[in-house]
Amino acid sequence: MTIDSKSGSGRGTGRGIAPAAVRGLALSLVSLPGAVLCFVLSVVSIALIPIGVGIVTTPYVLQGVRAFANGRRVLAAEWGGVRIPPTYRPVPEDANPWGRTFGMLGDPATWRDLRWLPVDMTAGFVTALLPAVLLLYPLEGLAIAAGLWRVLTEGYWYGFVRVTGQGSALGAGALALALLFLAHFFVPRLLHGHFLLTRAVLGSPGGELAERVRVLTETRRDAVDTSAAELRRIERDLHDGAQARLVAVGMDLGTIEALLDTDPAKAKELIAQARRSSVEALAELRELVRGIHPPVLAERGLGDAVRALALRLPVATEVSVDLPGRAQAPVESAAYFAVSEVLTNAVKHSGADRVWIDLHHTDGHLRIGVTDNGRGGAVIGAGSGLTGVERRLGTFDGVLAVSSPAGGPTMVTVEIPCALS
Numbered sequence: 001m002t003i004d005s006k007s008g009s010g011r012g013t014g015r016g017i018a019p020a021a022v023r024g025l026a027l028s029l030v031s032l033p034g035a036v037l038c039f040v041l042s043v044v045s046i047a048l049i050p051i052g053v054g055i056v057t058t059p060y061v062l063q064g065v066r067a068f069a070n071g072r073r074v075l076a077a078e079w080g081g082v083r084i085p086p087t088y089r090p091v092p093e094d095a096n097p098w099g100r101t102f103g104m105l106g107d108p109a110t111w112r113d114l115r116w117l118p119v120d121m122t123a124g125f126v127t128a129l130l131p132a133v134l135l136l137y138p139l140e141g142l143a144i145a146a147g148l149w150r151v152l153t154e155g156y157w158y159g160f161v162r163v164t165g166q167g168s169a170l171g172a173g174a175l176a177l178a179l180l181f182l183a184h185f186f187v188p189r190l191l192h193g194h195f196l197l198t199r200a201v202l203g204s205p206g207g208e209l210a211e212r213v214r215v216l217t218e219t220r221r222d223a224v225d226t227s228a229a230e231l232r233r234i235e236r237d238l239h240d241g242a243q244a245r246l247v248a249v250g251m252d253l254g255t256i257e258a259l260l261d262t263d264p265a266k267a268k269e270l271i272a273q274a275r276r277s278s279v280e281a282l283a284e285l286r287e288l289v290r291g292i293h294p295p296v297l298a299e300r301g302l303g304d305a306v307r308a309l310a311l312r313l314p315v316a317t318e319v320s321v322d323l324p325g326r327a328q329a330p331v332e333s334a335a336y337f338a339v340s341e342v343l344t345n346a347v348k349h350s351g352a353d354r355v356w357i358d359l360h361h362t363d364g365h366l367r368i369g370v371t372d373n374g375r376g377g378a379v380i381g382a383g384s385g386l387t388g389v390e391r392r393l394g395t396f397d398g399v400l401a402v403s404s405p406a407g408g409p410t411m412v413t414v415e416i417p418c419a420l421s
Helices: 017-047 051-079 099-105 108-146 166-202 209-258 263-293 295-300 302-311 329-348 385-395
Strands: 002-005 156-158 161-163 315-321 354-362 365-372 398-404 410-417
Touching: 017 051, 017 108, 017 166, 051 099, 051 166, 051 365, 051 398, 051 410, 108 166, 161 263, 209 410, 295 302, 295 329, 302 315, 302 329, 302 354, 329 354, 329 365, 329 385, 329 410, 385 398, 385 410
Parallel strands: 002 315, 315 354
Antiparallel strands: 156 161, 354 365, 365 410, 398 410
C-alpha cells in the first residue's frame, strides 16, 4: 500500500496547459462517439415505444445515458472544479417495464440529458478539442521554423504566414510563440468553459428550488429511516451478542457460587469459562462501537481513518490525502462509511487487484474519489449498497457519482459541501 499526502492547490481544476490539453483531447475523443451513440439509441428506443419494443429497451438505454452524463459530472468536478449535481427522480425498484419507462420519461432530468447529447456532440466536442488544438498548433509552427518547412509543399500557409523559405519560416515560428503565449492563458479556461457549457445544459434550471425542496424532503425521510434501521441493528447486535454472553456470565457466576464449597475444581473451570465469555463480550462491544463511530475517526480524523481502512484491504491500495483541517464529526462519519461501502463493493464484486483513493477539499467541498481496475458494471440502485450511500450523503446535501463502464475501470466520486476547521 502507498500513502501520499499532497498539498497542490490546483488539484482537480484542470490547471496547467499540458494537462488541460490532454484532458480536452481525451474528452473530445469520447464526447463525439459517446454522445452520438447515446442519442441515436435513445431516439430509436423512444420511437419504438408505440409498438411495445421501446417499453423494454428504453429504461436500459436511458440508464446508459445517465451513466454517460454522470461520467461527465465526475470529470467536471475532478478536472474542472464544476459541480453538476444529479437530480434524477427515483424509480421504484419493483416497478414494471411500463412504470420504469414512463417514470424515467416523466423526469425533467431525463430530457435535460437528451438535450445535452446534441450539444455535447457539437459545441461540447469543439470546446473540448480546442485546448489540444491551441497547444499542438504552435508546436507545428515551431517545427516549421526549425526546418520542417523544407519538406512542405511550396507556399504552405501557417496561419496568415505563407511559408516559402527560412525567413518566412521564422515568421511562422514567431507566430507560434505568440500563440503558445496565448495558449498558456486560454487552454485551461477553454477546458473550464467546456464544463460550464455542460453545467448550463445538464444543470437544473429555474425549477431548481422545487427540486431542492423535493430532495430535502426525501433525504429527511431517508435520514429518519436510516437512523431507525441503525437503532434496530444496534439493538439486535446487543441482544444476540454481548447481552447473551453477559447473561451466560451471570449464570456461570451463580453456579460458581453454589459449587465453591462442594466442587472447587468445577467452580475453577466455570471461572475460566466466565472469563472467556466476558472477554468475548467486551470484544463484541468494541466491534459494535467501532461500527457506530470508529475511534481512529474520532481521534485522528478522516484521512487517517481511511488509511487505516485501506490497510485492512486484501488488495493493493494507494491513498492520497490533502485535507488541511477537519470537517464536522457527522460529515466525517458519513464520508468514512461511504468510502467503506465503496471499498467493500470493490473487493467483493469488482474483481479488482488495485484501488486508488483520493481525498481533498476544494471550493468548499470535500471530494473523495475511489477508483478500481476491476470489471466495472457498478450501478446505483437495484439493491446496490451504493443506494444506501447515496441516501446517507443526501442528508448532508452530498452527491454520489458513479462511472463504471463494462470492463472497467470504476470511478466513484463522493462530494459533500462542508468547511474545514
